[in-house]
Amino acid sequence: MARPPPDPLYTLRGLGAAVNTLHFSCSEPARPLLFSGSSNGAVHIWDLTTRRSQKVLKGHADSSILWLDSLSRENLISQGRDMRVCLWSLAEGRADVTDSLFADSVGFCQCSLMQGGQGTWLLAHPTDCMEEVKVIELPTKAPLGSLKPESKLGMVMCMKLLQTNSGPMLVAGYEDGTLVLWDVSQRRPLSSLKAHLEPVMSLDFDPSRLKGVSGSAEQTICSWTLDGQQVLQLQEQVELVNPGISQLCLRPDGKILASAGWDHLIRVFGWKKMKPLAVLQYHRDMVLSVTFSDHQDPKQRMMAAASKDERISLWSIYN
Structure with a gap:
């Protein structure tokens, strides 16, 4: 029992x-x-x-x-x-x-921080243009790029910087439910995934498995993977009783x-198979x-x- x-x-x-x-x-x-x-x-x-x-x-x-x-x-x-x-x-x-x-942003999108080289960090922050993310280096504040989708995805809602073998990447979740993987150095999108029907409220990423997870205003938590071609692919969906x-x-x-x-x-899941473990x-x-x-x-x-x-x-x- x-x-x-x-x-x-x-x-x-x-x-x-x-x-x-x-x-x-x-x-x-x-x-x-x-x-x-x-x-x-x-x-x-x-x-x-x-x-x-x-x-x-x-x-x-x-x-x-x-x-x-x-x-x-x-x-x-x-x-x-x-x-x-x-x-x-x-x-x-x-x-x-x-x-x-x-940051000049009036939205609720949280920044993302990642250690770069020795004694340096990368900071991604939202801007006054609600669809745009800027990446700078700390402590110098040197700009590394501006990331803004060409298509209308709505405002950026959440994001996370990733360190990969190909250099720094950023995954951003947008108001229309889309996830976009950005190459920070090249300042260009590599792939996108329509993961949700509602705004993406939060995401996290596991670099060891090249696997991420996102949640939205709806009743679904989605896991997704990043393949060898830097393409986001939907993996599993977990249905919740209540939205948000x-x-x-x-x-x-x-x-x-x-x-x-x-x-x-608070819900707890096993990460490997998204198995529900506890509701707190x-x-x-x-x-x-x-x-x-x-x-x-x-x-x-x-x-x-x-x-x-x-x-x-x-x-x-x-x-």
Whole structure:
């Protein structure tokens, strides 16, 4: 007889606003941290040992935080609805914005960050032209290209940078349900796939399997592959009971996929065959973000989910 789904290990509260985005930092030997971005413009730094907010960062003029990532343990990057992307220094207890750029985007598309060469990163961000993505190199901000479809696909909704043997690529999901694979260096589309009937709300990609996954405003999660000719091909479709996926996230070991649902539920799937494993019910409103820690010790790995109900839940599943 199957065991019932687990309860959260613990929850984090007191944020005072909907929590839009989460990001773990678990580099050894320092304490594991969780960053959260809220709709009131606050970025909380949570110490997961004490389970308390260590610090609150304010750098987006009370505008909603859309996305968080880190260049290193001491360098955070945030994207807000004030159309700014901010770089933060957290070294030696500081919390200073050291640099920023204007993305000029009024949409909800999150940026994507990927390490490039030694000490450099690639940042893809939306622009004031809702269909366009710009890619720059950090920390120099040197432009690497502008990616804009020739056909009318609507605004870009989500994206992810990929490092391949052929160089940097980007997969973008658009308002009409289409996925497009871009060659960043050549600034041209390589292939496209009409994966959904509704806007693509989230996607993730597994470089080891050359396999990705996307969710939309409909009741379907789609997996797709990238073949040797850089062509996107639809693989499997999983039908859900209720529509709406806020975010999809693959665990770093490539075994587990989690989804954040508009129906207040977190769903967990086996990544290899998209087998449903668990439905986690805790939140009282839309789940807006889900992410996995990158802790080196598998026993210490956690999943975190954030909701419009102003709570963050922490889970230990399938370790």
